[in-house]
Amino acid sequence: MRIEVLYFASLRDASGVEQESVEMPEGDASQLFDQLNARHGFALPRERLRVAVNSEFADWHRPLTDGDEVAFIPPVSGG
Amino acid sequence: MRIEVLYFASLRDASGVEQESVEMPEGDASQLFDQLNARHGFALPRERLRVAVNSEFADWHRPLTDGDEVAFIPPVSGG
């Protein structure tokens, strides 16, 4: 299935792109993260991130579906 | 001695004036109040008022001096 991945802050710096389309077999966001981390070498481990699926905070282990938009959310610092 | 007395809120309504010059013998603000209360019949007893002498909160029993400006301060309701 095809997942649209969005990057922010230090993850965007590591990946070098704002977003990319990723092919992956059936799976969840934690598996997606591990696959992308192996390629990009993010500065933050998964334990420090939250994940959002289609603009809502989600569980790392909820199965993804084709066409989902996934964002890894570093600790926020707005305000 | 001559004291300038200022009235506010319900005390101004009772006295009918914003201020008046009052002659009194040596004494303090509590005696001045009693003298004026006998004349004007204020709606508030002295226990509910504070007194200011020359624009500063003062003790009711501090002796007044000629030319002092005295204001009886009802419970405030600004803000």
Place this chain on the structure above:
Amino acid sequence: MGTGRFRIIDAALAPHITRAATRMESAAAGAFSVFEGRVRNEHRGRAVLRLDYQAYVPMAESEGDKVLAEAIERFGLLDAVCLHRVGRLEIGEPAVWIGVLAGHRDASFGGCRYVIDEIKQRVPIWKREYYMDGESDWIQGAG
């Protein structure tokens, strides 16, 4: 004499608020808190038509300046300013405006709250409420 941070104003507050807010700037300020008290249409269940505010002006300004200086000292503020209306006010009009500038938000929130609470306790200003039923009352004590 006072510092001039607390001012009694006998005219619409809005243009004075705009000017006062514009002046509150500092490169060290991370937090700017404002409290504006307005005339509302109801008080303790009674429909309010309008208000009159009366003040002992020189004392209100000197006592108000003390409150602002205390807030600056206690909360480590960069600046604190207050404008308070007197005269006749209609529903919706601002009666009091407090602006507080600080490095961080704990200080700006705390300082702003301190100022409004102290004003309501001890700055010689009095509010008369005029009700829809034709009556009116001097409000005695903090609201």
Place this chain on the structure above:
Amino acid sequence: MGTGRFRIIDAALAPHITRAATRMESAAAGAFSVFEGRVRNEHRGRAVLRLDYQAYVPMAESEGDKVLAEAIERFGLLDAVCLHRVGRLEIGEPAVWIGVLAGHRDASFGGCRYVIDEIKQRVPIWKREYYMDGESDWIQGAG
């Protein structure tokens, strides 16, 4: 979708603040609280030159709308609005503006504080600080 009360803005915030503040009116409002977060020249002892804010815009707006709806519900507010800047900001510029309208001051202060605290915990916006010494850092977590 969102309520549109929380807006991400990629331009100077000042004119948007003026417009938003002007709209916050109600005959039942006795209290209007504002918190404005600004870029300050120092963070944890380091001299700051400027900031960049980045946001996951649709999620920031939907999550921000949730925060504002929670504040309205918990504190019984009449209205609550937030504007948050993204892009490059210089020292002294407003980064976030929160306006809260309520019947009384306990609610407006409490609601305003709730909103800024929750934004700093969970609205997907990130700040990169550029320091005088030429370095820069993504700030991780609430300040």
